[in-house]
Amino acid sequence: MNCWTQLSAMLFAQFTGRDSLRDVVENFNSKKHHHYHLGVQPIKRSTLSDANRDRPVAIFTETFFYLLEKIRGQLGKKDHSEMVRLIDSSTIDLNLKQFAWADFRSTKAGVKIHTVYDPHAKVPVFFEISHAKVNDRKVLEHLPVLPEMTYVFDRAYNDYGWYYMLCQQNTRFVGRMKGNAQYEIIEEKAVNQPNLLHDQVIKLSGLAGKKCPQNLRRITIIREEDGKELTFISNDLKCEAQEIAGLYKSRWQIELFFKWIKQNLKIKQFADRSENAVKIQILVAMVIYYCDWLKLEVRARDLYKGLPSLSV
CATH class of the missing domain: 1.10.10 (Arc Repressor Mutant, subunit A)
Structure with missing residues (x-):
């Protein structure tokens, strides 16, 4: 075949x-x-x-990235507000008895999809499949990093060496800060919003400081929905604290993406049980996602071209 x-x-x-x-x-x-x-x-x-x-799964991965290039050709030049990438992963649960190769707990099995998502275009620009037990930080070395881009992620990607690499690549990042992080405060910025507790310029100390000697931003807010305190870390020392917090809030879009593909693509039940077959089925599902995106984009463009020009 x-x-x-x-x-x-x-x-x-x-x-x-x-x-x-x-x-x-x-x-x-x-x-x-x-x-x-x-x-x-x-x-x-x-x-x-x-x-x-x-x-080889690589054949289907190449198909995925071929379609991604087609999509990039449709997107054209971006303005600054569109240069945001959301990083996250999601686990697809499997039956341990049927998929023993994917065990990650004593009673569970699963695979994890690692994604970099473009919230403006609503498409993943990076997609990798691993065993569910693979730590998210293990995938960082594979993630594409582009200058002047903003990367948003949660605490699972807390890697100070990677933070410093992002700084060196002239990118901006916004992540969640771990509660046990050691740091010294360089500057206390004015706090003028009711839900803003702290806005500080900090320098990491200890081993973290050796891995990332860059001055960073520490922002703590109270989330309006439930009153929970959230602390963010960023290398953006200039923008308003609320803007940085708003970037982190945009992560809900990648969570919606994961929810949508699990509900609408066939990636929760598998026709074959081998590891290779599971990865192929997921990649084929993403090929369909891209094809649908391209179809809708062409339709929208053709509709726009067909609209009569208006003169005042």
Whole structure:
């Protein structure tokens, strides 16, 4: 089975919501009148299973990034407000008995999807799949870092060496600060908002200070919804504290993205149980997400072109 036939079959499984390989194969083969136009042949269950188990995931990853480049071509030049990236991960739970290779607790199994998300375009610009037990910080070395971009993330990505690298790359970051972080206060800024407790310029001390010798910003607010104190860390020493806190609040958009793909794409039930097959199914789901994005973007552009010009 060649790559195109495998991709076609797995796309078909996503579009039609098939739960098992047998279900995929029987229904795919029943659409023989479409095979000629797709350039595929009827498939066998064993052949598709072998392809899902053995074919390198990298092929499907390349398809993902090929479509990402297509999307970047549609986006055009960005203004400063659009140069924000949200970093987070989400776990997909699996049955431990069926997916023993993915164990991460005594009674659980799962895989984790690590994502860098563009909240303006509403698309992931980086996507990596690992075992659920992999620490989020392990993925930092793979994340793309672009100058003048703003990166927003939670405490799971607390890595002072990485913070310093972001500073050196001329990027801005906003994250949650750990409660046990050691630091000295360099400057106390004026606090003029009712929900703003602290606005400080700090220098990390101890080992953290050796890893990141840069002056940083420490901001503590009271969240209006529940009265909880949140402390942020950033390398932005100039912007208003509320703007920095607002950037962190924008993380809800990547949480909505995770929720949407889990509800609308077939990534919670898997047609095959091997690690390779699970990763392929998730990547194929993301290919569909990108194709839908491109379809909607082209539609919107064509609609805009079709609108009559207005003169005053």
